[in-house]
Amino acid sequence: MAGQFLPIVALLTSTFLMLLAGGLAGILLPLRGGMEGWTTTTIGWMGMTYSLAFTAGCIIIPHLVRRVGHVRVFSALLTLLCMALLLHALVIDPVTWMIFRGIAGFSLAGSYMIIESWLNERVTNETRGMVFSVYMIITMIGLLCGQYILPFGDPGTQTLFIICALIYAAALLPTALSNAQSPRPLTQVSLDLKGLYRRSPAAAVGSLIAGIVAGTWNFLAAIFGEMNGLSTFGIATMLACAMIGGVVFQYPIGRASDFVDRRYVMVVAGIIGFVLSAIMITFQPTSAIMLYIMMFLFGSVIYPIYSLNVAHANDYADANEFVKISGGLLIIYGVGSVIGPAVSGPLMDMIGAPGFFITMAFAFAFYGLHALWRIRRRQRPAISDQKTEFKFHPPDNKTTPETMQLDPRAESGKG
Known part of the structure; x- marks a missing residue:
């Protein structure tokens, strides 16, 4: 079994780190918005921009990957994620936070798609079910662990934002250093x-x-x-x-x-x-x-x-x-x-x-x-x-x- 997972350890590690940071960001940002005195409506609008951009990313990112390749797009998206988290800490304003959340949603959609595309390329029909199950488990564990980073810091300071950005940056390293070949083009959504x-x-x-x-x-x-x-x-x-x-x-x-x-x-x-x-x-x-x-x-x-x-x-x-x-x-x-x-x-x-x-x-x-x-x-x-x-x-x-x-x-x- 170990031999089946060795080729995808780097990809699964990147997945875990991305979900770890995502779990932290998902709880940190609304709490910080509440601490700033922003209304729940305003915080809800941030969620809207994130979801809208994530959905748009699922449609747009495959076109970008076809033009410049998986590795370049993945590197650019993780860079944008790090920038978005740091900008949240630097500019405390609800309108700009909506923009930053949109950037994060778009970037995460593309990052997940590229990671999953690599995984698809490395599994066989015999191992697909097992890898899918492990991927779902890592997703849940990553989100769960990310949420529990919050009590170790103060949402009112910049520390947790910096930690979140650092985790996103770390997620780039396993795939950037991997010798895995670029996979097939990403799945293009056909909406009917x-x-x-x-x-x-x-x-x-x-x-x-x-x-x-x-x-x-x-x-x-x-x-x-x-x-x-x-x-x-x-x-x-x-x-x-x-x-x-x-x-x-x-x-x-x-x-x-x-x-x-x-x-x-x-x-x-x-x-x-x-x-x-x-x-x-x-x-x-x-x-x-x-x-x-x-x-x-x-x-x-x-x-x-x-x-x-x-x-x-x-x-x-x-x-x-x-x-x-x-x-x-x-x-x-x-x-x-x-x-x-x-x-x-x-x-x-x-x-x-x-x-x-x-x-x-x-x-x-x-x-x-x-x-x-x-x-x-x-x-x-x-x-x-x-x-x-x-x-x-x-x-x-x-x-x-x-x-x-x-x-x-x-x-x-x-x-």
Whole structure:
């Protein structure tokens, strides 16, 4: 097994470092914005620009790579990431921070795509599933560890920004010193919204809703924790509890959806998400332990729903359409992640912390009700072996069309 991973150790190391810095930045920047007295709406706009630029990067970066090559583009993007983090520390202004977040989102999209393209080139069909699983594990561990860097510094100073920039710089070294040959051209997203909706309305609408949920969670959960009086360590733990909940529950949810109509699982996920949101709105728990427990349970539906959409769409796909359909759903998901903070930010400004879960409640209610409506409108695939196998994807702007190429289902389009 060691021999299978040796050729990709450098790539996986770069991935881990990029996710480490990304986990730190994702919690550091909204907290610093809150310390500066910026409104939640303003912080939500920063999340919007990040998501919008990340989605645009998935479309534009493949053209840049074709023109100048993987290594040059990767080096330029990591340089931009370092500059963006340092500029956050130098220029404390909400408008410029939106620009810097946009630069970071665009650069991260391209960086992930190039890393994943290299990984795709180094794996075989026999090792693809194992490498995909390891890649997902490294993604989760990197994000988790990055969040726990926050308590070791003061968000009000420049230190954590410099540390984050240094980690991004370090992520360049393993691939820059690697002797791996440049891989094939990056996957170009083909977006056919009408075709995606006709093929699987539940997956298309579900991906938009999943993006709204993820955008709200990724960019404003730290502010929600701060509003409830959590320390920096407490906020990191709250986010970690949700992530752990997603990891624990994604297997049973995924396996259940492999044996029954996935839309029934979507309905159940929508009910669970709505009920948990209603509990948070009604009782507004503020004790750290209760928040950790509720976020652990909430993670059980935040994290798997996007993967349910991808698997459901591909149940109706031809054998060679996995990457095309998954890439299209990813763009729809990106649009949702722009909408999420735009809606929840103003709500949190108007009514405080409950506004966070009001957005979540409406999103999950619509997710479940739409899936229920689609069950009445369309039969499930007639043959059980036509169903794709459920595979987990993190619910954040870390997944690109190249991730779909790495997914073992891309080999044949079906699990």
